[in-house]
Structures are given as structure tokens and as C-alpha cells.
Amino acid sequence: MKENRFLLPTIILSLAILLSVLLFSGTWKKVRSTDQTINVTGSAKKLIVSDLAVIRGNLNAEAATAKEAYQKLQSQKPILLAYLAKQGFNEKDIDFKTTNSYPNYYYNNNGMQTGIRSYTINQMIEFQSKDVEKMKKLSIDITSLVEQGVEFAVNPPEYYYTKISDIKIDVQAEAAKDAMIRGRRIAEATGRTLGTLKSARMGVLQITPENSNITSDYGVNDVSSIRKEITAVVNANFEIE
Incomplete structure (x- = not known):
């Protein structure tokens, strides 16, 4: 009778400890997951033909x-x-x-x-x-x-392209989408999923002759060619879960 008297409190205490461990473990995993991020670079390119x-x-x-x-x-x-x-x-x-x-x-x-x-x-x-x-x-x-x-x-x-402001918005949006796709594929390859976007930084635009590999930290604005390519780069930081 004496031993049975302590059995129920012991079981309750054990369950409470187990529940606490599980809750702590889940919370720790969640915190650990949200602290992990991935940096990816996306790019996009469009062909433009000068109209002036x-x-x-x-x-x-x-x-x-x-x-x-x-x-x-x-x-x-x-x-x-x-x-x-x-x-x-x-x-x-x-x-x-x-x-x-x-x-x-x-x-x-x-x-x-x-x-x-x-x-x-x-x-x-x-x-x-x-x-x-x-x-x-x-x-x-x-x-x-x-x-x-x-x-x-x-x-x-x-040679100039007079609608360049409209193209800039489109090509930068495509570069951001490319960064998201790259991040998702990397996360999936490691058994994780891509979370929310934490930050993004647009690189300088490069307007170069068609099929050229010229780049500059300050950007390129080619006026020597009728056919040009505009390239945008986006550096993005995502959470991974």
C-alpha cells in the first residue's frame, strides 16, 4: 500500500519531465532552424535593340x-x-x-x-x-x-534604347525569381525547405554588346552597339527550414 501511494506521483513526474524534454527539443530545433540562412545569387539577361x-x-x-x-x-x-x-x-x-x-x-x-x-x-x-x-x-x-x-x-x-527604364524593372524581377529558384534547389538537395526572404540586394546593371562578357563594379552602359544585352544580378538571403 505504501509503495502504491508513491507510484502515481512518480508516473506523473516522469511524464512531466518527458513532456518538458519534448517541448524543449522542438523549440530548440525551431530556433536552430530559423537561425540558419542561405545566400544565393540570381541573374537574368534580356536582349535589347537600340531604337535611337x-x-x-x-x-x-x-x-x-x-x-x-x-x-x-x-x-x-x-x-x-x-x-x-x-x-x-x-x-x-x-x-x-x-x-x-x-x-x-x-x-x-x-x-x-x-x-x-x-x-x-x-x-x-x-x-x-x-x-x-x-x-x-x-x-x-x-x-x-x-x-x-x-x-x-x-x-x-x-546607340541608345529609349525604353530602358521599363526593361530594368522586368530584368531585376527575373533575377530575383532566379535567386529564389536557386535557393529552393539547394535547400531541397540537403533535405530542407526554403523559408522567407530576409534580405535582397540589387547589383549594378550591365548593358553590354550582345554576346559580350564585359563587366564592371560600377556597371557598363554600352552605346557602341545596336544589339545589346542588359544583365541584372540579385544577392538574396533566405531562411531555411
């Missing part, structure tokens, strides 16, 4: 005096404007920048200036079009004006 081209170049003239150089420069403009008019450009579409003038010197054997040889005047000219293929061809053909006495030094065309 800009050409810049310098009209140059050299003569014995600054006045003569200026007059020579002005005499070249009608020829250049007539050429561009045949290409579909009105004079109002052409932006003439400020003229610059500087002397050219004679130098002796010691590299000292001995007098003014001539004067050079140049003026930057800029025009643009949405017909990028036409502008590409024009940038090559316009140098033929030298045969008519026009000294026009053209720069390589610059």
Missing part, C-alpha cells in the same frame, strides 16, 4: 588667319546641310555647337614656339534619328564629303 542613334562630329577649317579660317568653316556648312537634307534631315534637326578657335605654332629644334603658323576653327555638330541602320551607314558615307572640300571628322555613332 546619335551622330556627333567636328567641322574643321584651317587658314593663315582666324578670320579666313572662320570664313572657310562657314563655306562648308551649306555643302554639309545639303548632304544631310538628302538623308532626310532638316536644318532644324541639326544642332550646331559653339565654335572653338586656336592658333597653330611653329617650333624650333628645342621645342620652343617661334611664331603662329595658322589658325584652326572647329564646330561640333550633332543630329539623331530613330532609324539606327540608316545612321550606321551615314556615319561611314559622310566622310566622302572631303571630296567636296568639307572637313568633317565624325565620331562613332552612339
Whole structure:
């Protein structure tokens, strides 16, 4: 009778201890799981085709005096404007920048200036079009004006995509989705599941020529190619359960 009197309290105490251990174990596992995270990098790439081209170049003239150089420069403009008019450009579409003038010197054997040889005047000219293929061809053909006495030094065309802000949002969203997929696959490979997103950091966008592997910590913004690729990178941190 005495032994039976202590049997029930012993059983209750044992069950209480067992329950406490189970509860502690489950809580510890939960805390341990939430403390574990995984860092993954996702990326996405889109092809874009430029829809705007800009050409810049310098009209140059050299003569014995600054006045003569200026007059020579002005005499070249009608020829250049007539050429561009045949290409579909009105004079109002052409932006003439400020003229610059500087002397050219004679130098002796010691590299000292001995007098003014001539004067050079140049003026930057800029025009643009949405017909990028036409502008590409024009940038090559316009140098033929030298045969008519026009000294026009053209720069390589610059090609832009005017809807780049819309593409940025889409490609960054795809990069974030790629990071989530990568994280899920890694978690599943280790018998875990991917939890909530704790943090995400967008990398700088890279706009590069098609099939190029150029990258920069500060980002790349290519203007030399008609066809480009925009690449976004997202570094994400997920909980794993």
C-alpha cells in the first residue's frame, strides 16, 4: 500500500519531465532552424535593340588667319546641310555647337614656339534619328564629303534604347525569381525547405554588346552597339527550414 501511494506521483513526474524534454527539443530545433540562412545569387539577361542613334562630329577649317579660317568653316556648312537634307534631315534637326578657335605654332629644334603658323576653327555638330541602320551607314558615307572640300571628322555613332527604364524593372524581377529558384534547389538537395526572404540586394546593371562578357563594379552602359544585352544580378538571403 505504501509503495502504491508513491507510484502515481512518480508516473506523473516522469511524464512531466518527458513532456518538458519534448517541448524543449522542438523549440530548440525551431530556433536552430530559423537561425540558419542561405545566400544565393540570381541573374537574368534580356536582349535589347537600340531604337535611337546619335551622330556627333567636328567641322574643321584651317587658314593663315582666324578670320579666313572662320570664313572657310562657314563655306562648308551649306555643302554639309545639303548632304544631310538628302538623308532626310532638316536644318532644324541639326544642332550646331559653339565654335572653338586656336592658333597653330611653329617650333624650333628645342621645342620652343617661334611664331603662329595658322589658325584652326572647329564646330561640333550633332543630329539623331530613330532609324539606327540608316545612321550606321551615314556615319561611314559622310566622310566622302572631303571630296567636296568639307572637313568633317565624325565620331562613332552612339546607340541608345529609349525604353530602358521599363526593361530594368522586368530584368531585376527575373533575377530575383532566379535567386529564389536557386535557393529552393539547394535547400531541397540537403533535405530542407526554403523559408522567407530576409534580405535582397540589387547589383549594378550591365548593358553590354550582345554576346559580350564585359563587366564592371560600377556597371557598363554600352552605346557602341545596336544589339545589346542588359544583365541584372540579385544577392538574396533566405531562411531555411
